[in-house]
Structure formats: structure tokens, C-alpha cells
Amino acid sequence: MVYQWEPSTPYGPDAVVIYEGVKYKIIQPHTSEPGWEPPATPALWGRLPEEVCDGGYGQPQVQDPFRDNYNSGYQPSYQQPPAPPAQPSYGGPGLEEKQWSQVQEQQVEIAHEERKKKWWELDDDRKKQLEVGGGLLAGIAAIGAGYYAYHEHEKSEDEKKANVWALQNWLHEAEARTRQYYEQGPSGPVNWVLSEGTNIPQNAIAGGEQQGQPLFICRGFHEGSIQIGKVSPAFSKGAVIGYGHKEIELPKFEVLCGDMRALQWVPSRGRVHLERLRARPVEGGHEADGTPLFVAQAELHDSIIPGKASEKLDGAFVTFHNKEKEVDDYRVLCYNY
Numbered sequence: 001m002v003y004q005w006e007p008s009t010p011y012g013p014d015a016v017v018i019y020e021g022v023k024y025k026i027i028q029p030h031t032s033e034p035g036w037e038p039p040a041t042p043a044l045w046g047r048l049p050e051e052v053c054d055g056g057y058g059q060p061q062v063q064d065p066f067r068d069n070y071n072s073g074y075q076p077s078y079q080q081p082p083a084p085p086a087q088p089s090y091g092g093p094g095l096e097e098k099q100w101s102q103v104q105e106q107q108v109e110i111a112h113e114e115r116k117k118k119w120w121e122l123d124d125d126r127k128k129q130l131e132v133g134g135g136l137l138a139g140i141a142a143i144g145a146g147y148y149a150y151h152e153h154e155k156s157e158d159e160k161k162a163n164v165w166a167l168q169n170w171l172h173e174a175e176a177r178t179r180q181y182y183e184q185g186p187s188g189p190v191n192w193v194l195s196e197g198t199n200i201p202q203n204a205i206a207g208g209e210q211q212g213q214p215l216f217i218c219r220g221f222h223e224g225s226i227q228i229g230k231v232s233p234a235f236s237k238g239a240v241i242g243y244g245h246k247e248i249e250l251p252k253f254e255v256l257c258g259d260m261r262a263l264q265w266v267p268s269r270g271r272v273h274l275e276r277l278r279a280r281p282v283e284g285g286h287e288a289d290g291t292p293l294f295v296a297q298a299e300l301h302d303s304i305i306p307g308k309a310s311e312k313l314d315g316a317f318v319t320f321h322n323k324e325k326e327v328d329d330y331r332v333l334c335y336n337y
Helices: 124-133 137-143 144-153 156-184
Strands: 016-019 022-026 045-047 188-195 206-210 213-220 223-231 239-243 246-250 252-258 263-269 283-286 292-300 304-309 316-320 323-327 327-335
Touching: 137 144, 156 188, 156 213, 156 246, 213 239, 213 246, 213 283, 213 304, 223 246, 223 252, 223 292, 223 316, 239 304, 239 316, 239 323, 292 316, 292 323, 304 327
Parallel strands: none
Antiparallel strands: 016 022, 022 045, 188 252, 206 213, 206 304, 213 223, 213 252, 223 239, 223 283, 223 304, 239 246, 246 323, 263 327, 283 292, 292 304, 292 327, 304 316, 316 323
16 A cells, blocks of 8 residues: 655655655655655655556556666756755754754755865864755765664764765765766766666676676775775665675665776786786775775676775775675776777
């Protein structure tokens, strides 16, 4: 049975609700709150086609929030909910009493240059503006309420804010890259395209296979770093990266798209030595300390799995059976020129 959407209600996987006569299917499980109505939170709900809303037969399909062809344009996967007319602006009564992670609308502008700064580099007054003015809202939405509660509970408040600030700035840049990709076309042999769930963009580069299913190369933000991992439409929740010897599922991530005619897999062993590769590796991310991470693939238990390698890691790191594994011999994705 399909129920009307209600605030303060937990919604789990496969939930379908009706809001203002339109059906929506859940994308990210969460507990609803005022201001998180389905039309205002496309990161949480996908609108079902009209024929499904009219009682049509067949399996309901959520509209893909990402375009299949860059000629058709791109809409960001996350949009800020509109501010209710009665909501006070920054500094008004009531707003300062909210926890920074509970502000439901963004009321402050964030300049492009400011997004390049780390949380610790902002002055205290600006931090307060961002906290109570919803400047960290996009980061919370990108993480997802359940993910945030589980992974952030042992951090200090400043650590939480710094992590969310960095995440939402990565998300902002990822959406800009993806918008440019869909509107203007590829900018080179490889492009990183934002996605979520089990959505795989066209021209995604296959980095391996597992149990007969293709594995595509992805990356995403985690703990102040951009980690490289795997994604497949066969996965229940999409992208998986390795971090701290564990598998980590990411609700939002970027998929590597491109043309393999301009690329090659170069054998490597142990730490990456750029001079030995004799080719320029595809840089996919970085550790929290800024160390570059390169796209790699390794054979493990009859599977070929994409992952990461670097000049500091003693081998390629890939995920397998809920753990992060180190493999001595692997291949690095490099440009042909």
C-alpha cells in the first residue's frame, strides 16, 4: 500500500509515497523532516513516471537523476529546498537556536574561492554564518542521514563540520564538472561524472569484472580524501571504496568515463614509480594528506577489481568480500601519450 508522505517518518528501502498527487520512490533511506518534501529533495526521492502514478502495470522505475546523453543537458542531483516564507534570515530569532546539522535551507552564499579553503582556515565569524545559515546543508544531504549518524558519532563537533564542509565542496565541484560534461561534451580522454545509486553513465570505463559482472571505476569523498573504488549496476547500493582495510559504501560518487583507445593498462608492482611506468598515470584522487592516488586494477580470486595505487602504498588496494585487500602485482591506468 502507498501512503501519503509525512514528516518525522522513517522511510526504508523500496518505500513509495504520494505527495500532492504524485508518486515518489525512495533513493536514500532516511527519516523525513519538515522541508524535506519529495519535490524539494531529489537526492532522497525519485519521481515515478505518470503511467505508474495512474495505476499502470509493470515494475515502477525511478526517473534517472542523471542524463543518458550530454546533449540533453544536466540537472544537479541535489537542490537546496526552498526557504519557507516565515523562516527568519541569518541572525534572526530562532535560527541561532538550531543545531548546525538541522538547518533545513541555505541562506548564505559561498564564493568559489572560499570553497577551496579548509574549514580550519575560515575565521570564527564566518564559520558561525555557515553553521546557522545552512552552509553545510549540501554536505549533510550528500552523506545521507544514516551514513552521517553512523560514521560521525565519534568525531568532535569541529571534526564533523570540517568533514561536511570538505564533502559539500567536493560535491559542488563534481556537479560543476558533470554539468559541463553533459552540456559541452567530454573535455579530454577521461572525465569524472557524478552519479548515485546504481546509475552508470554512458561511456563509463570498465575496470574489471567480478562474478561475470562488469566493474566500473569510481571515486568519492571519504574522511577528507578522494578514494578510488568500484561500482556496478549489480551492487545493491552502487559504489564501494576501500578505506582503513574496510569496504565503504558511498551514496554519491563520480564514475570515470572516457575512450580506452587513448588509454592503456601498464603493469606495476609495489609502490608506483612514475619513471618506470614510462607513461602518465590517470590520477583519480588523493589521500587526506594530499598524496595523489592513481587508478589501478588487480586480479584477486578469479576477479579483476579496480582500486587505487600510489607512490606511498606498497601495492594496489582493492575491495573484496567486505574488506580492503593489498595486492603486490597490478596494473595502472595510463594515457597513451
